[in-house]
Amino acid sequence: MPRLMIVKTGDSFADVVRDHGDFEDFFLTALAPMAEADDELTLTVHDARTEGVPPLxxxxDGVLITGSHAMVSEAEPWSEALKPWLVEARARGVAMLGVCYGHQLMAAAFGGESGYHPGGREVGTRRLRLTTAGRADPLLGTLPTAFPAQLTHSQSVLTAPPGAEVLADNGHDPFQALRYGPRQWSVQFHxxxxAEVMRAYLAHQHEVLAAQGEEPEALLAAVAPTPEAGGLLARFAEQLARTPTLA
Incomplete structure (x- = not known):
């Protein structure tokens, strides 16, 4: 039975945690059906900030790396300690999926660069596009060529690591999804x-979005469910449970 470790890298806003749960809870909820069906998958949570580098x-097995309100470019010790761990896990062939902070951290660990996006924050339900490589990818290739996704970030992958495949992009960010090997992916979107969590994030970011020339009320009105993008987590877990190759 494969094990899927959720590596927690941050906490959500207090009101979001109160009303909806924390970052790891979002993943646990999405993956619960897989964990409960015929004991196909074991889920664990490891907080890298307080528990140190996880065991390899x-x-x-597989790893999911959560989002965070921390910034990869700030190079906090717990975050920097994860970089060689990620490199070794990739060399071992461990399946990985990084999300938002996890996306930026994986890219930085594998030789790319992550930092503040010159265009500012990207928040709300936005439309992304699969690249040619994305359409052929065993994980993201199940998505429509153009699909909506939930986004909230001020940092991005600025330079992709050598050899990484770009799987999705949009007008704001050319590296919305990357693949680093047969079983290693990361996505900027959530x-x-x-949709409820996305609205809560927009409420927190109303002023900063207005200051950068966005229309927060229009963004709030445009928030919608994103079942296609949301299905990516189940797809990752299903493949992990069925085969050790994921390819």
Whole structure:
């Protein structure tokens, strides 16, 4: 039975935690059906900020890296300590999916660059596009060529690591999804976010979005469920449970 470790890298806003749960809870909720069906998957949570670097998973296991309100470019010690761990896990063949902060951290660990996006924040339900590589990808290739996703970030992957495949982009960010190897992916968007959580994030960011020339009320009105993007987590877990190759 494969194990899927959720590596927690931050906490959500207090009101979001109160009303909807914390980052790891979003993933646990999305993956619960897989964990409960015929004991196909074991889920664990490891907080890298307080528990240190996790034990290295076995080659047949998987890792999910959550979002965070921290910034990869601030190079906090707990975050920097994860970089060589990620490199070793990739060399071992461990399946990985990084989300938002996890996306930026994986890219930085594998030789790319992450930092503040010159265009400012990207928040709300936005439309993304699969690249040619994305349409052929065993994980993201199940998505429509153009699909909506929930986004909230001020930092991005600025330079992709050598050899990484770009799987999705949009007008704001050319690196919305990357693949680093047969079993290693990361995405800037939040497949774990519900529309309600996205609205809560927009409420927190109203002033900063207005200051950068966005229309917060229009963004709020445009928030919608994103079941296609949300299905990415189940797809990752299903493949992990069925085969150790994911390809």
């Amino acid at each position: 998973p076995a080659a047949e 497949p774990e976010f519900s």
